[in-house]
Amino acid sequence: MPPDIVIRQAQKEDVEVLYSLIVALAEHHDQRTFLKASVDTLARDGFVGAPLFGAILADDRGHIVGFASFTWNYSIWLGGKYMNIDDVFVKESHRGLHIGERLMLEAKEICVGAGSRRLRWEVQPDNQSAIRFYERLGATMRSKGIFSWDA
Numbered sequence: 638m639p640p641d642i643v644i645r646q647a648q649k650e651d652v653e654v655l656y657s658l659i660v661a662l663a664e665h666h667d668q669r670t671f672l673k674a675s676v677d678t679l680a681r682d683g684f685v686g687a688p689l690f691g692a693i694l695a696d697d698r699g700h701i702v703g704f705a706s707f708t709w710n711y712s713i714w715l716g717g718k719y720m721n722i723d724d725v726f727v728k729e730s731h732r733g734l735h736i737g738e739r740l741m742l743e744a745k746e747i748c749v750g751a752g753s754r755r756l757r758w759e760v761q762p763d764n765q766s767a768i769r770f771y772e773r774l775g776a777t778m779r780s781k782g783i784f785s786w787d788a
Contacts, residue, residue, distance in 0.1 A: 642736060644743045647692035647704070649684035652676055654701045655692055662726040693743050695727065695736045703727035705740040707747075715755060720748040722758035741774055759783065 647655055656676045663672040682689040695703035706723040722744060727736045748756050760767050760778070768778060 641698050642702070642731075642734070642739075643696045644736075644739050645694055645696060646747075647683070647694050649680060651692075651694060651701065652680045652684060655679060655694070655704060655706075658701065658704050658726055658728075659706075659724070661728070662724055665726070690723065691747070693740050693747070695731070695740060697731065702731040703736045703740060705744050707744055709751075709753070710757075712754070717752070717754040719755035719757055720744065720751075720753050722756065725758075737770065738774065741771075 653676055656674070656679055659674065659679075660669070660672065663669045683692065690706055690708045692704050692706045694701050703726055705725045708721050708723060709718050710721050711718050722741075725737055725740055727734075727740075745756055756776075758771075760771065771778065
């Protein structure tokens with residue numbers, strides 16, 4: 638990993654670049670039509686009052702090249718809160734530099750530092766490169782069907 642890349646938590650002034658990376662991720666997965674968030678909703682929900690989500694950024698000398706976003710949930714089975722990783726994305730120009738790994742490890746540090754009992758995330762079953770990446774980090778994949786209702 639180039640030494641100039643800094644992993645840090647997102648601040649309110651990062652909201653526009655964070656949104657642009659979320660758009661890039663949605664387009665990468667050909668799912669842009671499903672993206673309903675905006676710069677305004679991210680600013681309101683992540684950086685005002687009690688934030689509903691957090692984000693970690695990879696900063697290459699002032700250029701944000703990747704992010705991981707997360708929320709906190711509570712598990713009655715664990716008897717404590719856990720971190721849910723929502724997205725991890727690194728610009729194509731910076732892939733292969735272990736930035737995704739550093740974003741995940743920073744998320745793990747935040748999780749443990751907050752007294753959380755678990756880190757959790759989802760992966761598409763056919764995304765073999767992501768599955769290999771997460772297994773290389775020592776994560777365990779558990780199979781469980783995911784249902785949702787869009788209200």
